[in-house]
Amino acid sequence: MTRMTTASGIPVADNQNSLSAGPRGPLLLQDFHLIEKLQHFNRERIPERVVHAKGSGAYGTFTVTHDIRHFTTAKLFGAIGKQTETFLRFSTVGGEKGSADTERDPRGFALRFYTEEGNWDLVGNNTPVFFIKDPIKFPDFIHTQKRLPDSNLKSANMMFDFWSRAPESLHQVTILFSDRGTPDGYRHMDGFGSHTYSLINDAGERVYVKWHFKTRQGIRNLSSAVATRIAGTDPDHAQRDLFDAIAAGDFPQWDVKVQVATPQQLADWEARTGWNPFDLTKVWPHGDFPLQPVGVLELNRNPLNYHAEVEQAAFSPANVVPGMGYSPDKMLQGRLFAYHDAQLYRVGTNHQHLPVNAPRCPFHNQQRDGTMAINNGGAAPNYATIDAVGKGGTGMGHGEQELPLEGGAGRFDFRGQEDDYTQPGNLFRLMTDEAKQKLCDNLAGPLSQVTDEILERQLRQFDKADPGYGRGVRASLKRLGRNVD
Incomplete structure (x- = not known):
């Protein structure tokens, strides 16, 4: 077999495991093979999204119903009744832009909160897990869901060759091939942040969280036969259902809930179960970490122009506001880079200036010029002075304490050693x-x-x-x- 190299001909040491600080990560920017692999993957299609190409979107509001300020200083979770404007883009994942809405596929659930502290993007799916746990395999996985390089046809052989060699995929495969793999439109399915994130309170204390959006319309799925029939008679079924419902004043709603765990609780749970709590192929059982109510999400306004507001919507899970943070989830760590990089290529250098992407609060930085420089900073300086001398440690930012790391940097392969x-x-x-x-x-x-x-x-x-x-x-x-x- 020909040895794999980078595009510059350098031999690849390991194409299975990302370079991480200790077995659990986070990942290291010095892993050039991972970075090059994700960057090239993000640039494989012009101008369609590589994944989540076909989607529907709508504006709405998030309303706080329960106080979680003991967990986070994020201002959008202020007094009960506080509302924040939102934009939600639903999508299929593997299909092209002209594909049918009823294909067997996960559904994207990308939600933006336009808060007074900046945009918070929660980019998830209608499933709480995913097929893989390391981003270095993401381009390979998605290629198996696309088309063969010779015939340009999709291939069950290709899909199951990947899945059968990746036991961690079985959880998501089981969901995908149940009727949950063909939801009846977007209004009748749940949404999940899927990854583990952080919330940080005013004492700098961190809890880890998973976000859940439970549909108030009730779960409704399609059988395989009905999904196939609708694909031939109304391939835009989900788009039509969402747009028509909102236009008629039948505003869909979701109960927003969260699972919460302290770092110690997760350590104890892992010791008892053997499951890595930051593994995207695993769920936190509700019996161990019950759902806690937070608020209600409602969609109540259709876009006026699909291309400007839905096609050019550019999300990134790196967008979190003060009082929030990330986790050692390796897939999340990869997406923190890959999503923003994809938007730079797909939409443009200044994609955050477009109305659907721009924050509703004032923003100031030293970024200038490039394509679509709608807000180019005027006469304000295009550099920042150095003023941090002698301040000592500042943590992760926004009052968040340092995230402890452990272990030596290396590529760690746990396949066959973990319970999948x-x-x-x-x-x-x-x-x-x-x-x-x-x-x-x-x-x-x-x-x-x-x-x-x-x-x-x-x-x-x-x-x-x-x-x-x-x-x-x-x-x-x-x-x-x-x-x-």
Whole structure:
């Protein structure tokens, strides 16, 4: 096999694991292979988004219903009843801009809060987990969901070759091939921040959080057959449903809730379960970390111009306001770089100047010139003086205390050493018999098209999650005429 190199011909030491400070991260900017890989991936399409290409958007409000100021100093969580303007973009993930809204796919749930302290972007999906836990594999994964380089066709063989070699993907695969993989429009699904984030209070104390948005319209999914039929009769089904509902005054709403844990609580939970709390392929069980109410999100205004307000909307999870922070989640760490970099390429150097992206509060910096310099700073200086001499440590900024790191820098591969099967097995065991049958039937369709080697590898993954899972998929495959042992 030809050895992999960077674009400059330098041999790649490890294409499986990002360079991190200790086994849990965070990641290091010196990992040029990761940076080059993500930068090239972000520039593969012109001008369509590489992922989340087809989407719908609407403006709305977030209203505080419960006081969480003991967790955070963020001003948008002020007195009960306080409202903040929002913009939410829904999307499919793998399909092109002209693809059908009802394809089997996760759904993007990208939410912007226009706060008085700047924009907060919470960029998630309609699922609480994802397929991978390290961003160095993201370009590879997305390529398997796109098209073959020779025929330009999508390939079940390619998808399951990746998934069958990545046991951490099984949790999300189980969700994707249930009816949750084909939601009935955007109003009838939940949203999740998915990653673990931080909240910081006025004492500088940090808690880790996961954000949940529970639809008030009720969960409604489509069967595989109905989703396929709608794809042929109304491929813009979700766009039409959202736009028409808001235009008619039927404003969709979501209850905003949060799971909260102190660093010590997460350490104790990990010691008990063996699960890394910052692993994006895992959930925090509600029995261990119950949902706490925060507020209500309502969408109540359609955009006036799709291109200007939806297509040019540019989100980044790096956008957090004072009183918030990140976590050692490796996928989040990669997205902190990749999203902003993608917007610089896709929309332009000054994409934050566009109305849908501009903060509603005043902003000042030394960024000047470039394309679309709508607000170019006038005659204000284009440099900042140095005035921090003798101030000592300043933490992470915004009153946030230093985030302790541990371990030597290296590439750490835990595949085969972590439990990637219990949580998808638990999900399977929670399903009704009818839901299990649908899951197995939905999986059998594409699996009937893959090679024997890939099929056997994927079936072993199902068996490890739950023996009934593997038996069910085998039975569905036999009904399709595919012989399996």
